[in-house]
Amino acid sequence: MKEQPSVITSRSIPKSRRALIGLTTEQLREKSVELGFEPFRGKQLAEWLYQKRARTFDAMTNLPAAFRDALSANHTIGWPEVVSTYSADDGTAKFLVEYADGNRVECVLLPYEDRAGVCLSSQVGCAAGCVFCATGAMGFTRNLTPGEMVAQALVAEDRLVTQSSSATTRLSHVVFMGMGEPLWNLENVIQAVYLLNEEMKIGMRGITVSTVGIPPAMRTLAEEKLQITLAVSLHAGTEEVRRQLVPVARKYPMESVFAAADRYFDLTGRRVTYEYVLLGGVNDTKEEATALAAWLRGRPAHVNLIPWNPARSISEFKAPHREAVARFRNVLESVQIPVTQRFERGRGIDAACGQLAIGKRRR
Ligand code: SF4
Structure with a gap:
């Protein structure tokens, strides 16, 4: 790292x-x-x-x-150049935007019938190096400013107004789950959250900030007492598997991540979401599910399962079998842990989780 x-x-x-x-x-x-x-x-x-x-x-x-x-x-004005836009049949649109210094990031518009969300990038590249992530493979270039993050939301909302078939013309949801680790750019992300809420009128409860699990920054965010959702990307039930997938786990054991997540709930009253990318044959086993259930039992938690989308640049992983996904889900639900499975969108345009990656323009 x-x-x-x-x-x-x-x-x-x-x-x-x-x-x-x-x-x-x-x-x-x-x-x-x-x-x-x-x-x-x-x-x-x-x-x-x-x-x-x-x-x-x-x-x-x-x-x-x-x-x-x-x-x-x-x-x-600070409006970035929209270098390219890729659209999927389901209405998902991925934008490649370029800032004044030539750095580029991607953001994704996710329109639904009655609401619309956007997935924002918080950094150019990412230093976390999660092994399954296309962004992680790029390395880290720089943090984005609050205005640069908000500008992505404006680009997405503009598309919603001008071209989308969605009934809504306003963004209702924002997730900081694009390129970068938001909590390594926390001061700017918090400022962006306030701008989204106060200037773009997006409800705090419609905003989610994700992290790969950085306990000191999770505690700092908790102290802000924002009514946003904190999503922790766990991706494993055991320390051993998590360390293989998420290098930062070598520094921050699961115990410390859960303690910081508990603190977040204590200070905000907001249930923490745990993101779990299911990689076929790697972390989709019954053992991992059982270990995860043991961690989460009794905690105010919600698990979001994300079956792996094979990214073009990372070929070593495969999608989980449907049966493995169902088994994983059953283990968690058997101990009353609420589980959702992310409806996969934008797959054809590499706009799904872990697929955002782009380099800097050559000048
Ligand atoms: S999954 Fe998130 S935190 Fe991990 S390398 Fe990718 S962008 Fe960074």
């Missing part, structure tokens, strides 16, 4: 061309006053950024031309 760099915040982006996406309404009001305009212009600007998803200053037609000129002299 690589050492994580210090957090990159919007404060560290050169002031001269700082992106506006990422600033709160209050900050935009202050910006407006700073530039010699009334505070309510900042509120109008926030609406253009977060509700109307404006991509140019010219589109902000109710703002005075002088205000728009002053803004554009010192700021960009």
Whole structure:
């Protein structure tokens, strides 16, 4: 595992061309006053950024031309370039977006009949190196700023409004489960959560932050007392198998992960979700299921089983047999642990779990 760099915040982006996406309404009001305009212009600007998803200053037609000129002299909007969009028959759309520095990440829109979600990336690449993950194979490049994460949600919502057949035009759910380990970019992820909630009006309970299991950061997140869901990617019932799949488990044993998850529940009242990618013949055995059931018995927990999608770049794993999935589920349910099985979407476009991976543009 690589050492994580210090957090990159919007404060560290050169002031001269700082992106506006990422600033709160209050900050935009202050910006407006700073530039010699009334505070309510900042509120109008926030609406253009977060509700109307404006991509140019010219589109902000109710703002005075002088205000728009002053803004554009010192700021960009912060809308990333959408390099490509892949669509699946089920409506899932995967976007490859590129930021000003040439780094690229992917995010995925998941539209349903009456709601819509987006899976966001929190880092360019990932240092966790989970052996089954296409992102992990890329290594780590840098953290994303809050605005860069929120911009992914804006790109997805824009697609929802303009092209999706879904009845809804607003995102209702956000999961930080794309590229990166969100808790290694915690300060920025928390700021992004507030922006999604306050500026894009996405309910806290519709937001999920996932982690591979970093107990110190899980405790820090718990202290925020947000009403979001914490999802812990466990992927094993025994320490031995978990260490094979998730290198970070060598540093943080399961005992410490569960203790931090319990703390999260104590401080937030939110039941923790445990994510479990089922790899055929590796962690889908009765032994792993029994061990997992023993850990979770009596805990306020929910397990999300994700049968493995073979990613093109990682060929050593195979999908679990249907019978193995059913057996795994039965073992957990026999001790009253609620289990869901993730409905697989976007498979044809490599938008399923563990399949997001993209390099940086050559410049
Ligand atoms: S599964 Fe998540 S934490 Fe693990 S390497 Fe992939 S992106 Fe990183």
